[in-house]
Amino acid sequence: MAHSTADAAVAGHAHDHHDHAHDDHAHAAPSGFMRWLTTTNHKDIGTMYLWFSLTMFFVGGVLALGIRAELFKPGLQLWHPEFFNQLTTMHGLIMVFGAIMPAFVGFANWLVPLQIGAPDMAFARMNNWSFWLLPPAATLLVVSFFVPGGATAAGWTLYAPLTTQMGPGMDLAIFALHILGASSIMGSINIVVTILNMRAPGMTLMKMPMFVWTWLITAYLLIAVMPVLAGAITMTLTDRHFGTAFFNAAGGGDPVMFQHVFWFFGHPEVYIMILPAFGIVSHVIPAFARKPLFGYSSMVYATSSIAILSFIVWAHHMFVVGMPAAGVLFFMYATVLIAVPTGVKVFNWLATMWRGSMTFETPMLFAVGFLFVFTMGGFTGLICAIAPIDLQIQDTYYVVAHFHYVLVAGSLFAMFSGAYFWLPKWTGHMYDETLGKWHFWLSIIFFNVTFFPMHFLGLAGMPRRIPDYNIQFADFNMLATIGAFGFGLSQLVFLYTVLKCIRGGEKATAQVWEGAEGLEWTLSSPPPYHSFEVPPQVK
Amino acid sequence: MIARDKSQASLLQVFKAVLWSFLGIRRRAEHEADAIRLRLPQVVAVGIMCAALFVFTLIFVVHLVITRATT
Numbered sequence: 296m297a298h299s300t301a302d303a304a305v306a307g308h309a310h311d312h313h314d315h316a317h318d319d320h321a322h323a324a325p326s327g328f329m330r331w332l333t334t335t336n337h338k339d340i341g342t343m344y345l346w347f348s349l350t351m352f353f354v355g356g357v358l359a360l361g362i363r364a365e366l367f368k369p370g371l372q373l374w375h376p377e378f379f380n381q382l383t384t385m386h387g388l389i390m391v392f393g394a395i396m397p398a399f400v401g402f403a404n405w406l407v408p409l410q411i412g413a414p415d416m417a418f419a420r421m422n423n424w425s426f427w428l429l430p431p432a433a434t435l436l437v438v439s440f441f442v443p444g445g446a447t448a449a450g451w452t453l454y455a456p457l458t459t460q461m462g463p464g465m466d467l468a469i470f471a472l473h474i475l476g477a478s479s480i481m482g483s484i485n486i487v488v489t490i491l492n493m494r495a496p497g498m499t500l501m502k503m504p505m506f507v508w509t510w511l512i513t514a515y516l517l518i519a520v521m522p523v524l525a526g527a528i529t530m531t532l533t534d535r536h537f538g539t540a541f542f543n544a545a546g547g548g549d550p551v552m553f554q555h556v557f558w559f560f561g562h563p564e565v566y567i568m569i570l571p572a573f574g575i576v577s578h579v580i581p582a583f584a585r586k587p588l589f590g591y592s593s594m595v596y597a598t599s600s601i602a603i604l605s606f607i608v609w610a611h612h613m614f615v616v617g618m619p620a621a622g623v624l625f626f627m628y629a630t631v632l633i634a635v636p637t638g639v640k641v642f643n644w645l646a647t648m649w650r651g652s653m654t655f656e657t658p659m660l661f662a663v664g665f666l667f668v669f670t671m672g673g674f675t676g677l678i679c680a681i682a683p684i685d686l687q688i689q690d691t692y693y694v695v696a697h698f699h700y701v702l703v704a705g706s707l708f709a710m711f712s713g714a715y716f717w718l719p720k721w722t723g724h725m726y727d728e729t730l731g732k733w734h735f736w737l738s739i740i741f742f743n744v745t746f747f748p749m750h751f752l753g754l755a756g757m758p759r760r761i762p763d764y765n766i767q768f769a770d771f772n773m774l775a776t777i778g779a780f781g782f783g784l785s786q787l788v789f790l791y792t793v794l795k796c797i798r799g800g801e802k803a804t805a806q807v808w809e810g811a812e813g814l815e816w817t818l819s820s821p822p823p824y825h826s827f828e829v830p831p832q833v834k
Numbered sequence: 835m836i837a838r839d840k841s842q843a844s845l846l847q848v849f850k851a852v853l854w855s856f857l858g859i860r861r862r863a864e865h866e867a868d869a870i871r872l873r874l875p876q877v878v879a880v881g882i883m884c885a886a887l888f889v890f891t892l893i894f895v896v897h898l899v900i901t902r903a904t905t
Contacts, residue, residue, distance in 0.1 A: 501869050592865040597858030603885050620903075624896040639858035 332427070335419035336824060337404045340426050342721070344401030345714075347429055349790070351393030354437065356783050358386040363745075363779040365762050366772050379762035380448035381464075385436065387451025388468065391568070392475045393433050395706050399571040400425075400482045402713055403510050405721065407486060409815035409822065410504045412495025412831045417488040418481075425481040432474040439464035439471075450760060452561070455542030455553040458531045465535065469528045476521040483514035483521075490514075495814070497833035501595070504813050505588065508595050509574030512602045516563045516570075519606075524560040527553060551616055558609035566605040568702060570598060572709030573640060576662045578813070579712050580644050583659035584651030585810040590643040597636035597643075604633045614682045615689040623682045630680040634673070641670055656808075657731030661712035664739045665704060672700025675750070690760075693753025699746045711738070711789065716811075718796055719803035723821040726796040730788055737785035744778030843871040848880045856884065 325333055331343060361382045365373050374382070404422065408415055416422045439446040444462025447453070458465055490511045494503070503511075530541040531553070540546020542553045573594075581588045588594065610618060610626040644666055653659070675697040679685050688694060711734070719725050748771035753759075757768045764772065803820040814833070818826050843851075851868045854860045860868070 499869070501865075590859065592862070593859040596855035596860060599881075600856050600858050603856075603881070607889060621893075621896050621900050624899055625892055628892055628895065636856075636858035 333423070335415070335423050337408050337415045337419070337422065338721075338822070338824065340416075340422050341401050341404030341406075343426050344397050344404055344429075347426070347433070348394045348396075348398035348401060349793075351389055351397070351433060353786070353790075354433075355386050355389035355394055356786065358382050358389065360779060360783050362386060363776040366764070367776040368773070369764055369766050369769050371763055374762060376762045377448060378445060380450075380760065381440065381446040383760050384448050384450050385440070385446050388447075388472075389433075389436060390702075391451060391564070392472065393429075393436065395568050395702065395710075396475075396479060397429060398710050399510075399513070399568075399706075400479075402506070402571065402575070402710070402717075403482075403486055406717065406815060407489055407507055407510060408493070409818065409826060410507050410813055411490060411493065411498055412814050412827050412833065413489060413493035414825060414827050414830075416485050417493055418485045421481050422485055425478045425485065428474050428478040428481075432471040432478070435467045435471040435474070439467035442467065452554075452557060453528065453531065454557070455531060455534070455550040458553075459534050459543065466532065469532050472528055473525060476525050479517050480521050483517040486510055486514040487518070495827070495830040495833050501592065502833060504574075505577035505591070505594055506571065506574035509570045509577075509598055512598050513567050513570045516567050516602055516605065520560040520563045520567075523556060524564075527556040527560065530556075551613075554613050554616060555610065558612045559606075561612065562609040563602075563605045565701070566601055568706050570601070572665070572706045573598065575709045575713035575716070576644065576665055578811075579658045579662040579716050580647050580666075582716070582808050582811040583656060583662070584648045584653050586647055586651040587812075588643070589646035589649075590639075593639055594643055597639040600636040601633060604629065604636070608633065611680055611682075611685070614685045627680060627682045631677060634677055637673055641666065641673075656715075657726070657728060657735055658712045658716035658808075660732065660735040661708050661715065664735065665708040665712060668700055668704030668708065668739070668742070672697060672704060675700060688753055690758055691753035692749040692757045692759055695759050696746050696749035696753060699749075703742060703746070708738070711735075714789075714793070716808070717815075718793065719807045720815060720818075720820050720822065722797050723803055723819075724796050724800035725803050725807075726792050726800065730792040730795070734785060734788040734792060737788065738782060741778045741781035741785055745775050745782050746778070748772075748774050748778075842873065843868070843876065845880075848872060848876050849884070852877065852880045852884045855881075856888065 324330065331339065334340060334343075361374070362379070365371070365379055365382075404416065407413070436446075442463045444464055446464040447458070447461050447468040449457035449461055449465065453468075490503070490507055530539070533539040534541055534543060534548070540548040542548050542550045544550060577588055577594060608626055608630045610622060611630045614623055614626075648663075655663070675693070679688060679694060679697055715726060715731055752768055752771050752775075755768065757764055757772075805819050806816050807820060808816075814827075814831055815822070817831065847868075851860070851864075851872060854864075
């Protein structure tokens, strides 16, 4: 399948094959570990991406619990402050680059070919390489804790001059990010080429499922901004070892320039982490409301609009750093305007549910939970976007609360929603609905117990990234820590539910969900190893 | 594949479609008409122009606010 192209796919249409015809090839296919190492099958690679990201989610989660354990009480309890900074930095890096981004690529690998009626990804071998770059990168990140000086402690934003002062852990993080970036770029190219060239006959762009649309736009964003990050960290590397002074004021450089370059990557990155989530939710809500998605085309337009706007708002992360009043106003206005297309999406999801015959299975619970909690995160984002307010809350726990409402309740809840939605398709078994519901309710309650008090802490002035705090912050911190451990342990329910579903359970039908629409539901559950060798006709 | 339609969209129609997309909404009938008459290169070119126009509009508004505040 490595050389599949649209032409080949269409040519294959002439053969009188059935989808299952190639399932029982008598290839001497590798087994065991070699099967996974050498696979070029999009389903295998999607599965590996999902397991990898789940593993990193737990690694990053343990680091988060290390942070919260230290903050349970005022005073230094468990860690040295330097190690605490390593925990916050590595938690951020691992969750962003190791958990959320690969998880969405895993979803894309599984679903894009199935949803557009393609037999596989366009560049199947590159797909394998994209994945297998991840474990070495993750190893570099984790191993960096054990080198002299420990892991980088500059924050996930990697600001200079902190980054030029760190030990070798910083170099490992830079190399890890380079590798992860290369993997992301290759994955994105693969997704763009697959979507643009391998759609089944009749599937025009404006008939594509929303998840495919959101990933197409996300892939373009990734191709645009990952090289920018690579440039920034390469400059950091040469500043550290090769005598350059890009970010060193003493040598004529400018540390603020790093922040501009980083956030030119960093803000689109925020949308890279949320647009595929929008796509997932746009499948789940119509399926369980038993109505088509309200305003499909406006959803496509709004997604494109958000993507374009994401390039002109980066300096709202830097109001406190200092810039001319005209700059502050420009970035403030542009940021506030992003609320318009985002609002269009939220209203479309609400309108989809309006007068639908809704049921609340676990995927729908997570989708509705996403809508409720992500919208709160969006609103606190608007509050942060107002420059005079941002001067007060910059670098406080208010910002920590805001972006966790967006990334945990946004990206993560959408991924859980998608995982429960497609798990029966992937495994061929229904998951345990009772456990799924337990997972949802524990997650949403403990999520809010953890992060809602952080708004109050931030408004009261508690700075982020500190291992100790004044006594007046004690109660809310204790509450947040209890919530965090509850949230972390709740995720074991998810792990158990997934394992149980893989090992067996009620057989899933091809359709799985009564209201689900799309080509993937026309295939058996689980789908054949090689699906859509004969492209389906889309009307 | 959609057969090439001779009635290609005028520049004004492309601008209208792109500007509506900036807001994120579009009437169904017009969207369906767009799907037939718009060409991708047109949309990309006009989209880049509109994005630049959007940035300049913002800069103009900021300029107005700043000059009013300082006079």
